[in-house]
Amino acid sequence: MTTRIWAVLQQREGKLHRMGWEAIAAAQRLADELGGSAEAVLLGSEIGDLAREAAGHDLAAVRTADHPLLAGYTPGGYVATLAAAIGAERPDFVLFPHTYQSVEYVPRLAQAIGAALVPEAIGFERGEAGLVWRRPILTGKMQARVRTRGAGPVLVSLQSGAFSADSRRPGSAGVAPLPVELGAADLGREVLGVEQAGGDQVDLSKAEVIVAVGRGVGGADKLAPVQELAALLKAEIGASRPVIDAGWLPRDRQIGSSGQTVSPKLYLALGISGAIQHLVGMKGSTVVVAVNKDAGAPIFKVAHYGIVGDLHEVVPALTAAVRESRAAG
Amino acid sequence: MKIAVCIKQVPDTEARLRVAPDGRWIDEADVPFVINESDEYALEEGLKLAETTGGEVIAISLGPERVREALRKALALGASRAVLLANTAFRGGDALADGRALAAAIAREGCDLVLTGSQSDDQGFGATGTVVAGHLGWPHAWLVMGVEVEEGGASLQVTREMESGTNEIFRMALPAVLEIQAGINHPRYASLKGIMAAKKKEIAEPSPADLGLQESEVGAAAARLEVLSVGFPESAAAAQILEGDAVSAAKKLVGLLQGEARVI
Incomplete structure (x- = not known):
């Protein structure tokens, strides 16, 4: 069976986060290494344009979870949506940009679906020990080589810059929807607003x-x-x-x-x-x-x-x- | 409000680090250990909330016996009791295994709120508090920079840090798990009275069975992440190091910045 690798992109207010391109590059490389296929996944509301932008890559597909309750990010909404999608589609690896958004919800997704979790990976290699990930420890002073154990999907968040966005391969992929069933009670929070932290008086x-x-x-x-x-x-x-x-x-x-x-x-x-x-x-x-x-x-x-x-x-x-x-x- | 605060003891960030003989972790001999930075802020936030709501703080930690020292400090600062998961079965876990053990310890206490730091300065998973929330089935937030209990005491208004200098503000129902970001408050110092009082306070040490867990559900037996080796990163494109004492190195640097780099 071919290995399926998902790269979950991040978007906000109609713009894709640049680290999503790095996740696509990493997914393509992992697919090459393991003989699998790479797909991009995008969550949001009315994200057709962003999906078409993502589709300009060498990917098996771009999968979209498009729902009004995903218009803004909430950990509950993202976990419920991705838990259902991963349960139905069974990807082997799901890669995320390691951002303030993903760090908040990806561990809960791992817990919910019984997946292994590799936080803040900076690279991978395949050798005698199998697939080995590198990640920083001790506030970046040292690095650990880690591997996952047990069955089920592996969730990996990728440190900024660990994979070069420039190395991603362009192409043309189809866009296909993922089913989303969400209620307001799933979101876990009621967003009230956004403020500047401490006010940027100094530029x-x-x-x-x-x-x-x-x-x-x-x-x-x-x-x-x-x-x-x-x-x-x-x-x-x-x-x-x-x-x-x-x-x-x-x-x-x-x-x-x-x-x-x-x-x-x-x-x-x-x-x-x-x-x-x-x-x-x-x-x-x-x-x-x-x-x-x-x-x-x-x-x-x-x-x-x-x-x-x-x-x-x-x-x-x-x-x-x-x-x-x-x-x- | 009954508040559980999870703290972790980690190597002092200033400590000189060496790889242990088995290559899988640092050699902990002679390494000074301290309470993880963001956990100190979580503890302070818990103590403040307990004071304003008339509640108590229970400090909880997972780690070897040396962690007693960190829990004693939490007790000296004002926590009323402590729980230490030091049973050898708890060792060697990842965020998923440790989160399960901590959640079971918290469930036994019947808390309204759980506070943790946002990330540890050793493993740096940034995930354990989130996993605790998942096991408890409570809403959670990571990188919390502000907490206010709303009128009626059934909900919180939470300020969360986002990228590029903005904060998001939202409402969450209690019970909840909040992972606190360093800088949210100014942690207090222990008073002599607090240090004396801490000596009489209880540190419970439950086994997995006491928490209703099998040994196979915690620690290394349950970990999905296995550390094969640790090491120092290879130095690539390292800086040109200017040798000599401060004065001669400074002179060389100024010469290079003016001549070679032309930036001053």
């Missing part, structure tokens, strides 16, 4: 130079030398999430998946270890400099230049070096 997306601090800065009272360097470089100050959560800087300075996305010419990461949630917000920077005590910090893998050392010594030295070179120049 970091246009900054040419950003000096960003992480947990390693150690406290709000230790920010003065960093602010001095930032002023000298005409830079905006940014921060990773732990700094914001600790209250050392206001929330509108947060860079990363739950904050702002930036792409300056120069990004100076001070005491930032480089968790994926932060990296997705700054990986578009032209030149990245990392200063960190831990030589193994993941930030050094995305940085162009690095200094392994205590930022409290390096930052004043950088300020002095910039002043010195300007005086000389």
